[in-house]
Amino acid sequence: MYQPLKAAMSFFRSKKETIKFCLEILTGFSTVISSVIVILTLHEMQIQRNNAYMPDIIFETTTVTISWGNPENLDNYKSLVGADTDLNPSSINIPVKNIGVGVAKKISFTMDTDNYLSLLNLFNEINPENQYTYTQKDSRLTISNGLQEFNFTASFRDDKTFLLPDAEETYNFVIPFQYVSLLREIFLTLRASPNDIPDLQIQVFFEDVQGVKYNKTIILSPEPIFAVEDSDGNGLAIYQIAMK
Numbered sequence: 001m002y003q004p005l006k007a008a009m010s011f012f013r014s015k016k017e018t019i020k021f022c023l024e025i026l027t028g029f030s031t032v033i034s035s036v037i038v039i040l041t042l043h044e045m046q047i048q049r050n051n052a053y054m055p056d057i058i059f060e061t062t063t064v065t066i067s068w069g070n071p072e073n074l075d076n077y078k079s080l081v082g083a084d085t086d087l088n089p090s091s092i093n094i095p096v097k098n099i100g101v102g103v104a105k106k107i108s109f110t111m112d113t114d115n116y117l118s119l120l121n122l123f124n125e126i127n128p129e130n131q132y133t134y135t136q137k138d139s140r141l142t143i144s145n146g147l148q149e150f151n152f153t154a155s156f157r158d159d160k161t162f163l164l165p166d167a168e169e170t171y172n173f174v175i176p177f178q179y180v181s182l183l184r185e186i187f188l189t190l191r192a193s194p195n196d197i198p199d200l201q202i203q204v205f206f207e208d209v210q211g212v213k214y215n216k217t218i219i220l221s222p223e224p225i226f227a228v229e230d231s232d233g234n235g236l237a238i239y240q241i242a243m244k
Contacts, residue, residue, distance in 0.1 A: 054212075057096060057163070058243060065085050066236065071236045094174075094220070096172070097169070097171075098167065116154045120143070183197070204218055218243060224238070
């Protein structure tokens with residue numbers, strides 16, 4: 001009787017240790033699961049908090065009107081151009097807004113040299129009799145059309161301290177006049193025969209109120225929406241510069 005009793009007690013003791021070990025594993029596993037849930041919950045809360053403060057910078061569509069010859073002779077098309085329209089503008093203002101729910105801070109707009117080089121290459125392609133030549137050293141460009149020579153820093157930067165959310169405020173981003181001059185030359189060369197004009201690429205860096213940094217690439221595409229030229233060579237064309 002003693003040996004069976006001893007064996008039974010040993011069996012139950014072994015089962016007790018096994019059950020205890022299993023409970024410890026389950027407790028540890030539950031702790032891990034709880035920790036994961038807490039981490040995921042905190043991460044989701046952080047995402048929601050970031051979204052609550054996240055700005056979103058956009059560029060609104062603007063129009064550019066060019067003319068050649070004497071556009072006053074185009075009686076049938078005068079209604080398309082308002083009395084206060086700036087023909088062949090020397091600068092182009094693009095309205096910028098923050099449509100996000102949070103304030104955008106430390107905003108920086110930058111343009112690199114490639115934007116100019118793409119226009120120069122297009123102009124030389126469509127106007128072989130009046131070529132531009134250029135040399136580049138770092139971010140500086142020297143451009144010549146045979147009559148005049150221009151030296152300027154093609155790497156452009158414009159800063160703004162903040163922009164209010166929910167499109168409450170409009171900031172006019174001014175495209176550098178050197179770029180506008182080249183763009184105007186292409187407009188006037190193409191005139192009533194629109195061609196594909198290279199996109200303008202702008203990098204926008206900004207922060208939210210938490211200090212979270214954002215980097216957004218803005219692509220602006222110049223596209224013709226109307227062009228006309230009469231038999232005497234008088235004409236006008238209307239382009240829109242729209243964000244893709």
